Every structure is written in C-alpha cells, then in structure tokens.
Amino acid sequence: xxxxKIIPCLSMESPMEDALFYNDAGAxxxxxFDSSCKREDIDKNIALIKxxxxxxxxxxxxxxxxxxxxxxxxLLYAGAIKVCMKTAPLEDINxxxxxxxxxxxxxxxxxxxLANCEDxxxxxxxxxANGAGELLLIQSKPVEGYEKLxxxxxxxxxxxxxxxxxxxxxxxxxxxxxxxxxxTVSLYKLDRHDVMEIKQxxxxxxxxxxxxxxSLSFSDFKTDDKGLVPVIAQHYKxxxxxxxxxxNEEAFNKTIRSGRMTYFSRSRNTLWTKGETSGHFQxxxxxxxxxxxxxxxxxxxQIGPACHTGSKTCFFTDLVRKEYxxxxxxxxxxxxxxIIADRKANPKEGSYTTYLFDKGIDKILKKVGxxxxxxxxxxxxxxxxxxxxxxxDFLYHAMVLMVERGVTWDDVIKELADRRx
Numbered sequence: 001x002x003x004x005k006i007i008p009c010l011s012m013e014s015p016m017e018d019a020l021f022y023n024d025a026g027a028x029x030x031x032x033f034d035s036s037c038k039r040e041d042i043d044k045n046i047a048l049i050k051x052x053x054x055x056x057x058x059x060x061x062x063x064x065x066x067x068x069x070x071x072x073x074x075l076l077y078a079g080a081i082k083v084c085m086k087t088a089p090l091e092d093i094n095x096x097x098x099x100x101x102x103x104x105x106x107x108x109x110x111x112x113x114l115a116n117c118e119d120x121x122x123x124x125x126x127x128x129a130n131g132a133g134e135l136l137l138i139q140s141k142p143v144e145g146y147e148k149l150x151x152x153x154x155x156x157x158x159x160x161x162x163x164x165x166x167x168x169x170x171x172x173x174x175x176x177x178x179x180x181x182x183x184t185v186s187l188y189k190l191d192r193h194d195v196m197e198i199k200q201x202x203x204x205x206x207x208x209x210x211x212x213x214x215s216l217s218f219s220d221f222k223t224d225d226k227g228l229v230p231v232i233a234q235h236y237k238x239x240x241x242x243x244x245x246x247x248n249e250e251a252f253n254k255t256i257r258s259g260r261m262t263y264f265s266r267s268r269n270t271l272w273t274k275g276e277t278s279g280h281f282q283x284x285x286x287x288x289x290x291x292x293x294x295x296x297x298x299x300x301x302q303i304g305p306a307c308h309t310g311s312k313t314c315f316f317t318d319l320v321r322k323e324y325x326x327x328x329x330x331x332x333x334x335x336x337x338x339i340i341a342d343r344k345a346n347p348k349e350g351s352y353t354t355y356l357f358d359k360g361i362d363k364i365l366k367k368v369g370x371x372x373x374x375x376x377x378x379x380x381x382x383x384x385x386x387x388x389x390x391x392x393d394f395l396y397h398a399m400v401l402m403v404e405r406g407v408t409w410d411d412v413i414k415e416l417a418d419r420r421x
Contacts (some may be wrong), residue, residue, distance in 0.1 A: 002183075002208065003028070003208050003209050003210045004177055004182075004183065004184065004185070004202060004207050004208060004209050005028040005029060005183065005184040005185070005210075006026070006027060006028055006173075006184075006185055006187065006193075006195050006198055006199060006202075006209070007027065007028060007029045007030065007031050007061065007162065007184055007185065007186050007187065008022050008027050008030060008031070008186075008187040008192075008193050008195065009030075009031045009032075009033045009186060009187060009188050010022075010030055010031065010032050010033070010052075012034055012036075015032060015048060015052065016048070016051065016052055016055070018030075018192065019052045019055070019056050019060075020055060020056065021192060022056075022058065022192075022195065023055075023056035023057055023058050023301070024259075024281075024283035024301045024303070025192075025194070025195050025196065025259070025283070026195035026196045026199060026211075026259050027058055027195050028058065028184075028210060029058055029059045029060065029061055029081070029184075030052075030056070030058055030059075030060050030061070031060070031061045031062075031063060031084075031186060032045070032048075032049055032052065032060055032061065032062050032063065032064075032080070033063040033064055033084075033188075034063070034064035034065060035063075035064055036064075037064040037065030038065055042064075042065040042066070042071050042074070042075075043074070045062075045064075045065070046074055046075070046078045047406075049062055049075065049078040049079055049080060050078045050079055050406075052079070053078065053079025053080070054079070054408060054410045054411065059081035059082075060079060060080050060081060061080060061081065061082045061083070061084055061109065062075040062076075062078070062080035062082070062083050062084070063083075063084035063086075063109075063111075063136075066083060066084070066085045066086075066088055067087070067088050068088075068095070069095065069098050069099060069102065071083075072085075072099050072103065072108075073102075073103075076103060076107065079414075081107065082106075082107045082108070082109055082133075082134070083099075083103075083107065083108065083109070084109040084110070084111060084136055085099075085108070085109070085110050085111065086110070086111035086113070089110050089127065089130075089132075093126060093127075093130050094130070096108065096110060096127060096130040096131055096132050097130040097131045099131070100130070100131025100132065100133065101131065104133070105131045105132065105133035106133045106134075107133065108131065108132055108133050108134070109132070109133065109134040109135070109136050109162065110127045110132045110134075110135060110136070111135075111136040111137075111138060112124060112127075112135055112136070112137055112138070112153075113138050113139070113140050114137055114138065114139050114143045114146065114149060114150075115138075115139045115140045115141045115142075115143050116140060120137075120149070120153055121152070121153060121156050121157065124153055124156075124157040124159065125156075125157055127159075128157055128158065128159050132159065133159070133160070134159060134160045134161070134162060135153070135157065135159050135160070135161050135162065136161075136162040136164065136186065137149075137150050137153060137161055137162065137163055137164065137182075138164040138188075139164070147176055147179040147180050148179070150163050150180035150181075150182055151179065151180050151181050154180065154181050154182060155181070160183045160184070161180070161181075161182040161183055161184070162182065162183070162184040162185070162186050163176065163177070163180045163182035163184070163185055163186070164185075164186045164188050165185055165186070165187065165188065165189075166187075166188045166189040167189065168189055168191060168193060170194070170197045170198040170200070170201035171201045171204075173185055173187070173198050173201065173202075174198065174201035174202040174204065174205045174207065175205065177202060177205070177207055178205045178207055196211075196257070196258055196259045199211050200257065212256045212257075212259060212284065212287075213256075214252075214256055214287070216289065216293075218249040218252045218253070219249075220293060221289065221293050221294065221296075222292060222293050222294035223248075223294075226248075226266075227248050227249065228246040228247065228248055228264060228266070229246065229247050229248075229252075229294065229295065229296055230244060230245075230246055230294075230295050230296070231244070231245050231246060231247050231261075231263065231295075231296040231297075231298050232244055232295065232296070232297050232298065233245070233261065233274075233282060233298045233300050233302075233306065234297060234298065234299050234300070235299075235300065235301075235302055236285040236286065236299035236300060236301055240312075240313055241313060241315055242282075242300070242302055242306035242307075242312070242313050242314065242315075243306045243307065243313070243314040243315075244314070245261075245263040245264075245274075246263060246264050246266060247262070247263055247264055247296065248264040248271075250264075250271060251263055251264045251271050254271065254273070255284060255287075258273070259283060259284050260273055260274070260275070260281055260282065260283060260284065261273070261274045261281075261282035261283075261284060261298060261300055262274070275303060275304075278304070278308075279303065279304065280302070280303050280304035280305060280306065281303045282298070282300040282301070282302055282303070282306070283300060283301040283303070284298065284299075284300060285299045285300055285301060286298075286299040287299075333395075333399075333409055334409055336396070336399060337399050337402065337403065337408070337409055339353075340353055340396075340399050340400055340403050341403045343357065344357050344403050344404070353400060356397075356400050357400070357404065361404060361405075364397065364400055364401050364404055365401070367397045367400075368394070368397045368398060368401055371390065371393045371394035371397050372394055374390040374393065374394070375387065375390045375391060375394055377390075378390040
C-alpha cells in the first residue's frame with residue numbers, strides 16, 4: 001500500500017538530537033536541510049550526515065550546497081537515500097540528467113520555488129524529461145492558492161511531489177496534504193512536531209499513512225481477572241530485557257495510537273505513559289503476543305534508563321548464577337572495534353595497535369594484504385584449523401583499517417543488508 005509520507009526537517013542547531021527524536025517519533029523520512037551551505041562548505045556536513053545515518057533507522061534526504069555531481073555522490077555515499085537540488089539545475093539542467101543516469105532517478109529530488117518561478121509547469125516537465133524523480137515545491141514567500149497550484153503541478157507534470165509547509169497544526173497539515181494530492185509533506189517549521197498526531201489527523205481525512213495497526217484486538221487476549229495483560233519490554237536492538245509492566249485495553253489502544261508505551265499502574269489504579277515525568281520514554285518498534293495470547297513482548301527504543309533506580313534495566317539483582325561462557329558472538333566484532341578505536345584515540349606505549357596507527361595507512365594496508373595472502377595459503381593446507389587463525393588476523397587488521405578510515409561495522413552491515421534486497 002502507498003502511504004502519504006511525513007518528513008520533518010532537522011534544525012541545524014541540533015540535527016543529531018532531532019534525528020534521534022524523529023527516528024522514534026514516527027517520521028517516515030528526515031531531511032537534513034542546510035540552506036546556508038555553500039558548495040565549498042559541503043564537506044563539513046558529510047561527517048555529520050554519516051553519524052546521523054549510523055544512529056537512526058529512518059531514511060535521510062540531504063539538501064543544501066549541491067552544485068556538482070561529486071557533491072551528490074558524497075552525500076549518497078555518506079548515507080543519504082536521496083539528494084535534493086535547487087540552484088544547480090537552474091544554472092545547468094544537465095546535472096539532473098547526469099545525476100539520474102548515474103545514481104537513478106528515484107534518488108534525485110529537485111526544488112521548484114513557486115514564488116520565483118515564472119512557469120513552474122514548463123520547468124517541472126523539463127526536470128522530468130531530464131530524469132528528476134521527485135519534486136519539492138516550496139514558497140520562499142507566500143503564494144496565493146498554493147494548495148491548488150501544487151495539485152495542478154502534481155497532475156500535469158506526473159512526478160511524485162513533496163509539498164513544504166511550516167505549520168505545526170496536525171489538522172492543517174492533513175488538510176493541505178489532501179488538497180494538494182501530494183505524496184509527501186515536508187515539515188519546515190523547525191520546532192519538533194508530533195508526527196503521530198499528524199498521522200492521526202491524516203487518517204481522519206481518509207489519507208493513507210503509516211501508523212501502527214494491531215492484527216488482533218485487545219478482546220482477543222487472555223487477561224487476568226482485572227482485565228490486565230503483562231508486558232515485557234525489550235530493547236529492540238540489543239535484545240536486553242528492560243522491565244515488566246501491565247496493560248489494560250485503554251493502555252493498549254493508547255500505545256498503538258501514540259507509539260509510546262503506555263501501561264496501567266496497579267498500585268495507583270491509573271494509566272501512565274513510560275517517561276511522562278522522567279523523560280525516559282519507550283517508543284514502540286514492535287509488539288508481539290505469545291502463543292497463549294496472555295503476555296505481550298514489546299520491542300522498544302528506550303530513552304535513558306528503564307528502571308526508576310537509574311539502572312538501564314530493572315533486572316540487575318542476581319539470585320542464582322552458574323558460571324558459563326557469556327560471550328555474545330554478535331558483539332565480539334563491535335567490542336573489538338571499540339578497543340581498536342580507543343587505541344587510536346588514546347595511544348598506549350607497547351601496543352601493537354598503536355604501532356600500526358603511528359606507522360600510518362601504508363603500513364596498515366601492507367598488513368591487510370599480507371594477512372589476505374595468508375588466508376589463501378592456509379586454505380590450501382589440509383588442516384582447516386589454520387584458516388581460523390589467519391581469518392582472525394585478517395579481520396583484526398581489517399578493523400584497524402576501518403578505524404583509520406572512519407568506517408564502522410554498522411556501515412558494513414547496512415551495505416550487506418542493502419545487497420539482499
């Protein structure tokens with residue numbers, strides 16, 4: 001099903017904090033829009049975009065300062081899913097075709113300022129002919145009949161349209177989406193928006209939006225004699241069990257509507273949204289019911305500690321413990337990477353890792369090449385045990401190279417995941 005998308009713009013005062021907020025708060029995509037960025041300054045944003053895309057799950061659109069094909073490549077390689085241009089196509093329309101041919105039309109957005117474009121329909125058709133995949137329609141100053149004009153362009157040009165609006169009123173935003181027939185709304189007012197409330201307003205306008213929908217109603221669950229179901233909250237990335245609480249039907253429905261975990265307090269006999277006083281919200285990523293339909297597993301993004309004691313989890317008191325190998329194979333790479341990164345940041349005398357960083361990139365590359373050759377030699381040996389030793393040596397030196405060049409395991413994992421699609 002095709003959904004209307006809600007895309008908030010990040011403020012340049014706190015882009016990382018905004019990105020993390022919207023990652024949990026229901027945004028379909030986020031826009032990194034540095035309107036003051038000049039082409040010669042675009043590199044200053046690359047590191048920040050890389051860090052944002054490493055930490056958030058929602059796709060990022062990069063806007064601002066794009067003048068050359070090389071700028072588009074850098075932004076896409078930094079992790080942006082799409083790049084938006086405004087001035088460059090006005091100076092030379094060929095950049096749209098070149099970018100579309102090289103990176104795909106679906107990754108190229110071009111801005112039309114309706115307040116300063118004499119014939120937006122003709123310009124839009126020209127952009128489409130040259131490979132633009134999407135149009136961002138803005139008004140740098142108020143345009144009379146903006147909604148009707150966006151609708152006209154949407155129909156006559158035949159490209160997906162992003163309509164920009166600076167309102168914070170969910171009903172006004174939903175109304176504009178309906179009137180314009182735009183596929184997407186870009187929220188340019190830089191105060192933080194309640195995206196879930198905007199989507200609820202869109203639903204009231206019968207607009208399709210990506211909201212939580214439960215496959216079962218609460219009446220399908222097996223509750224206790226007070227109408228409650230226990231809920232286990234688990235961190236959606238680490239898998240760590242955070243806490244246990246209870247839901248009644250009202251709490252369940254509010255959780256689905258708001259996207260924030262809401263429980264029923266048995267001691268206070270009232271609903272409570274986790275984090276409403278502490279700020280330590282739990283944002284829903286997934287809800288699952290067990291086979292008996294009497295326990296819910298909630299996978300959440302936890303802001304701050306989950307426990308009122310300040311502990312990240314409520315389960316921190318050992319009762320019984322048997323010694324066992326607690327090594328998590330999925331964490332070994334990230335833990336080793338962190339140790340290597342620490343050696344680069346805090347050199348230690350006598351450390352082989354510090355030695356490699358001191359010698360520089362040529363020494364690191366030489367060792368990576370040598371270890372790759374050792375893997376080939378070991379693989380020809382009848383004893384397979386040698387392979388694990390040589391692979392371990394290679395992976396260690398590869399991680400040194402990754403740290404030296406600023407590549408993380410998240411970068412590699414995302415790239416591998418993209419290749420499965």
